[in-house]
Amino acid sequence: MHEILVKAREEHYIPPEKRSNKYHGGMVEHKSWLGVLYTVILYAFMAIIILICIVPMWHVLTSSLSDGSILLFKKGIVWWPIQDSGAESMFNWGGYKLLFRNRGIWSGFLNTFIYVAGSTTLGFVLNVIGGYTISRKSMLSRPLALMLVLTLMFHGGLIPTYMVIKALGMVGTRWALIIPGCTSGIFMVIMANAFRNVPESTIEAAEIDGAGHFTIMFQVVLPQSLSIATVIILNTVILHWNSWYPASIYVPTKRNLWPIQLWIKEILAQNQPSSFLQAANPDYNKYLLQYCVILIASLPVLLLFPLFLKYIEKGVIIGGVKE
Amino acid sequence: MVQKPNTEFQAKQARLIHSIPKLSFGKRLKKDLKKNWVVYVIFLPVLLYVLLFNYAPLFGLVMAFQDFNVLKGVFGSSFNNFANFKTLFFRDNFGIVLRNTAGMALLNLTVGFIVPVIFALLLSTIRHKRYKRVIQISSYIPYFISTVVVVALWKEFLDEGGVIANFLSWFGFRNQNWLANNKVPVFWLINTAIDIWVGFGYGAIIYCAAIANVNPNLHEAAAIDGAGEWKRMWHVSIPSIIPLVVTMLTLRIGTVFLQGFDKVLLLYSPSIYSTADCLTTYIYRIAFAGSADYGVSTAAGLFQSAIATTLLIISNYLNRKITKSSLF
Amino acid sequence: MAKISFQDFSAYYKLKKKKYVLSLNKITLEIPSESFFVVVGPSGSGKTTLLKAILGGVELTDGLLIINGTSVENIKKKEANISYLSQEYSLYPHMTVYENVAFPLRRMRTDFQEIDLRVKTVLDYLKIDFLASRKPRQLSYGQMQRVAIARALVKNPRIMLFDEPFSNLEPTLKNELRLTLKNIHQEFKPTIIYATHDLTDAFILGEKIAVLNGGELEAIGTKEEIENSDKAFVRSFLSR
Numbered sequence: 001m002h003e004i005l006v007k008a009r010e011e012h013y014i015p016p017e018k019r020s021n022k023y024h025g026g027m028v029e030h031k032s033w034l035g036v037l038y039t040v041i042l043y044a045f046m047a048i049i050i051l052i053c054i055v056p057m058w059h060v061l062t063s064s065l066s067d068g069s070i071l072l073f074k075k076g077i078v079w080w081p082i083q084d085s086g087a088e089s090m091f092n093w094g095g096y097k098l099l100f101r102n103r104g105i106w107s108g109f110l111n112t113f114i115y116v117a118g119s120t121t122l123g124f125v126l127n128v129i130g131g132y133t134i135s136r137k138s139m140l141s142r143p144l145a146l147m148l149v150l151t152l153m154f155h156g157g158l159i160p161t162y163m164v165i166k167a168l169g170m171v172g173t174r175w176a177l178i179i180p181g182c183t184s185g186i187f188m189v190i191m192a193n194a195f196r197n198v199p200e201s202t203i204e205a206a207e208i209d210g211a212g213h214f215t216i217m218f219q220v221v222l223p224q225s226l227s228i229a230t231v232i233i234l235n236t237v238i239l240h241w242n243s244w245y246p247a248s249i250y251v252p253t254k255r256n257l258w259p260i261q262l263w264i265k266e267i268l269a270q271n272q273p274s275s276f277l278q279a280a281n282p283d284y285n286k287y288l289l290q291y292c293v294i295l296i297a298s299l300p301v302l303l304l305f306p307l308f309l310k311y312i313e314k315g316v317i318i319g320g321v322k323e
Numbered sequence: 324m325v326q327k328p329n330t331e332f333q334a335k336q337a338r339l340i341h342s343i344p345k346l347s348f349g350k351r352l353k354k355d356l357k358k359n360w361v362v363y364v365i366f367l368p369v370l371l372y373v374l375l376f377n378y379a380p381l382f383g384l385v386m387a388f389q390d391f392n393v394l395k396g397v398f399g400s401s402f403n404n405f406a407n408f409k410t411l412f413f414r415d416n417f418g419i420v421l422r423n424t425a426g427m428a429l430l431n432l433t434v435g436f437i438v439p440v441i442f443a444l445l446l447s448t449i450r451h452k453r454y455k456r457v458i459q460i461s462s463y464i465p466y467f468i469s470t471v472v473v474v475a476l477w478k479e480f481l482d483e484g485g486v487i488a489n490f491l492s493w494f495g496f497r498n499q500n501w502l503a504n505n506k507v508p509v510f511w512l513i514n515t516a517i518d519i520w521v522g523f524g525y526g527a528i529i530y531c532a533a534i535a536n537v538n539p540n541l542h543e544a545a546a547i548d549g550a551g552e553w554k555r556m557w558h559v560s561i562p563s564i565i566p567l568v569v570t571m572l573t574l575r576i577g578t579v580f581l582q583g584f585d586k587v588l589l590l591y592s593p594s595i596y597s598t599a600d601c602l603t604t605y606i607y608r609i610a611f612a613g614s615a616d617y618g619v620s621t622a623a624g625l626f627q628s629a630i631a632t633t634l635l636i637i638s639n640y641l642n643r644k645i646t647k648s649s650l651f
Numbered sequence: 652m653a654k655i656s657f658q659d660f661s662a663y664y665k666l667k668k669k670k671y672v673l674s675l676n677k678i679t680l681e682i683p684s685e686s687f688f689v690v691v692g693p694s695g696s697g698k699t700t701l702l703k704a705i706l707g708g709v710e711l712t713d714g715l716l717i718i719n720g721t722s723v724e725n726i727k728k729k730e731a732n733i734s735y736l737s738q739e740y741s742l743y744p745h746m747t748v749y750e751n752v753a754f755p756l757r758r759m760r761t762d763f764q765e766i767d768l769r770v771k772t773v774l775d776y777l778k779i780d781f782l783a784s785r786k787p788r789q790l791s792y793g794q795m796q797r798v799a800i801a802r803a804l805v806k807n808p809r810i811m812l813f814d815e816p817f818s819n820l821e822p823t824l825k826n827e828l829r830l831t832l833k834n835i836h837q838e839f840k841p842t843i844i845y846a847t848h849d850l851t852d853a854f855i856l857g858e859k860i861a862v863l864n865g866g867e868l869e870a871i872g873t874k875e876e877i878e879n880s881d882k883a884f885v886r887s888f889l890s891r
Contacts, residue, residue: 032551035551035552035553038552038553039552042445042448042449043449043451043454045445046445046446046449046454046458049442049458049461049462050457050458050461052520053461053462053464053465053520053524054461054464056465056476056480057464057468059476060472060476075483075484075485075489076484076485076486076489077486125368126368126369126372129365129366129368129369130366130369132362132365133362133363133365133366133369136359136362138355138358138359138362139351139352139355139359140355140359140363144366144370147373148373151373151377151378153632153635154381154628154632155380155624155628155631156377156379156380156381156382156383156384156624157380157383157384157606157621157624157625157627157628158606158607158610158620158624159383159386159610159617159620159621159624160379160380160381160382160383160384160386160621160624161376161380161383163380163383164375164376164379164380164383165376168375179372179376180376182372183372185373185377188369212361213361213362213365214365217365238467241469242467242468242469242470242471243469244469244470244471244585245585245588249611261469261470261471261472262471264469264471264472264475265471265589268471268475290475294472294475297469297472298467298468298469298472301467301468302464302467302468305463305467306460309460309463312463313528313532316525316528316529316532317528317529317532
């Protein structure tokens with residue numbers, strides 16, 4: 001046997017000077033000029049993609065610091081804050097000052113905060129309860145699970161839902177924006193799956209020690225499903241932070257209840273260039289207002305999401321891409 | 324929990340496997356309630372929520388068959404059977420609305436679907452890890468911007484003199500406000516483009532994960548055979564993720580009708596109703612703007628729901644057929 | 652005190668929707684209070700089912716199982732003061748060792764200082780006090796089992812059930828823990844029911860031994876009685 005191996009090695013021996021640079025799937029590969037070309041094009045293309053993704057928000061940032069009267073007529077991307085030739089500094093803070101003084105907008109932020117916090121918390125509790133009940137081995141867990149799943153398939157639609165909420169007296173109040181959309185059957189199903197993966201022995205041990213169901217839910221099962229719970233919470237927070245549509249339906253006239261996104265929509269609608277040109281003594285900083293508020297409203301999510309990237313990506317993979 | 328019997332034991336007990344006459348349903352229920360009543364009581368808030376906000380509205384669907392009068396309410400309004408549906412279907416613009424909806428959905432399922440996949444594949448050929456990460460994180464940014472802001476931005480860019488309008492003018496298109504252009508695929512393309520811009524990074528996540536999880540031995544074997552990045556992508560990565568792609572596509576068929584409408588609502592304007600109006604915005608307008616015909620609006624909603632549910636069932640069936648697994 | 656008696660007790664567990672398998676067949680035995688009772692038998696003979704039955708965890712049963720004068724169906728787990736230890740990982744992975752051991756006491760709403768005292772005492776007794784702030788994933792399997800014993804012990808249970816807890820451990824550790832169990836039994840005097848397929852375990856620990864096979868009780872008695880038994884199965888089992 002040994003001789004065969006030695007012979008084989010001799011036959012296939014390539015002296016070092018003749019060996020090519022090829023390594024198995026390793027870092028150095030034989031580069032053809034075609035491969036290099038491809039790489040260059042690809043990297044350049046990706047750079048364009050990066051720009052396409054980042055530039056719009058950059059544009060918002062720079063616009064918010066520009067001079068409003070010039071900005072009105074500027075077409076195209078603002079690469080750097082544009083100022084009047086006589087301006088003292090690079091940045092015009094007028095828009096932000098106006099933002100700071102605008103009561104309505106701050107109430108918008110407060111409202112969004114309330115809605116996000118309220119909806120997420122309520123939704124989370126319901127998710128845990130729903131998921132727990134379905135994940136138990138009991139007679140009713142299957143029918144109940146079916147009931148939840150059916151909600152994903154059949155919808156009453158816009159009007160019927162509106163009428164139910166109206167009948168509950170919630171139209172025109174904050175509750176319409178906290179309770180109705182706070183959770184969905186799919187989250188409960190996901191939580192139930194996570195709970196089912198918790199080793200039964202830990203639950204049994206708790207039962208033997210006399211733990212009641214609430215204890216088991218929040219102290220045994222949930223802590224072991226923390227990553228999935230985090231994903232659900234993150235998704236809910238982002239969803240509600242960016243939401244405007246329910247508010248436009250349920251509290252259309254009550255500005256003091258508007259979430260921030262609705263305010264943005266309003267300001268955008270008001271800031272048509274035509275209205276500025278017609279006014280006698282326009283405050284051009286008002287035109288900046290939309291950029292300032294967009295920036296401030298988007299900043300929290302944009303700054304925070306990189307921190308939770310791990311969870312977000314994991315969540316997508318676990319849950320499949322929804323929407 | 325209880326140890327599974329080994330085969331020797333099983334053989335011996337075979338004759339002892341009982342088909343225990345099950346306790347009657349009522350008795351079993353009673354026993355179960357006695358044991359688990361706490362859990363069911365805890366479930367009540369969830370039950371309440373689901374009944375109120377998911378099932379109660381279903382009763383409102385009866386409005387689709389009524390000559391609904393706000394003052395008379397649901398119980399006071401008279402039934403007009405399918406008159407609402409007749410009104411709906413034979414309205415002038417209903418056919419157009421359907422066409423628009425179908426057009427946008429089709430684009431969503433073709434172009435809109437394939438872009439994240441391609442992006443994920445291209446990304447997988449980038450070897451510089453830092454750069455790859457930067458690209459990925461940048462690609463997520465549009466997803467986290469709110470719809471209102473997204474629409475605002477695109478409105479600005481698509482306007483006459485805006486970036487996109489300028490860009491297109493290099494190709495010979497007249498520099499114009501594209502959101503006022505009423506020719507057929509214009510709005511649909513804009514809508515799909517926005518969808519892609521917003522979702523391609525986030526949508527690529529699952530494909531990136533799948534590509535990364537391909538058995539590295541396959542890649543090594545291909546590399547040994549002399550395949551470079553590009554060839555490896557073609558011959559290893561793509562075939563490996565085809566099952567996933569197919570699954571995602573079939574799932575998407577089921578949900579394509581249910582999303583993205585608030586964007587259209589913000590984007591469109593009366594001048595482009597004839598290409599931009601889709602089923603969901605149509606329902607919205609019938610209900611909240613102008614005629615406030617709740618009956619017809621609900622009928623339209625029911626119609627849309629029926630289509631969506633049918634698609635969901637079809638997609639689930641397809642999915643199961645293809646991958647021998649199901650959504651639920 | 653904590654006398655357990657099985658009378659013509661049968662237990663079934665669910666195989667499929669309508670099919671049940673007989674797991675224990677008309678068992679009649681008595682477990683005297685405060686005794687160290689060992690149940691031996693090959694895998695699948697129904698030992699685990701026997702223990703689960705005492706916990707009230709078997710759905711379908713026939714016959715009587717009486718603990719301290721009350722039928723097992725009427726006993727609430729919380730008041731029963733039983734503890735159960737098996738081979739499986741049952742520690743709470745997200746809590747430290749200290750919190751794991753304290754958990755039963757918190758369920759019983761003992762006050763904070765007493766919890767502290769008892770947990771520390773028990774950890775000390777089992778010589779694992781240095782592990783108090785570690786999480787289960789940082790422990791070796793042997794250490795985990797000791798923590799599990801601590802958790803079982805801390806609520807001073809009247810009945811302790813052990814389901815082959817040491818079969819995955821190396822012999823030295825096994826010996827040590829066997830000795831610990833014996834000491835626990837002598838000091839705290841609970842009724843211990845110990846299931847195992849290892850005869851050495853049975854003979855070292857058991858005051859009274861029951862031999863199970865295929866859900867049937869083959870023999871029951873003290874160590875000497877079992878050794879001198881003339882029943883066929885017992886002899887074959889002894890010779891393994």
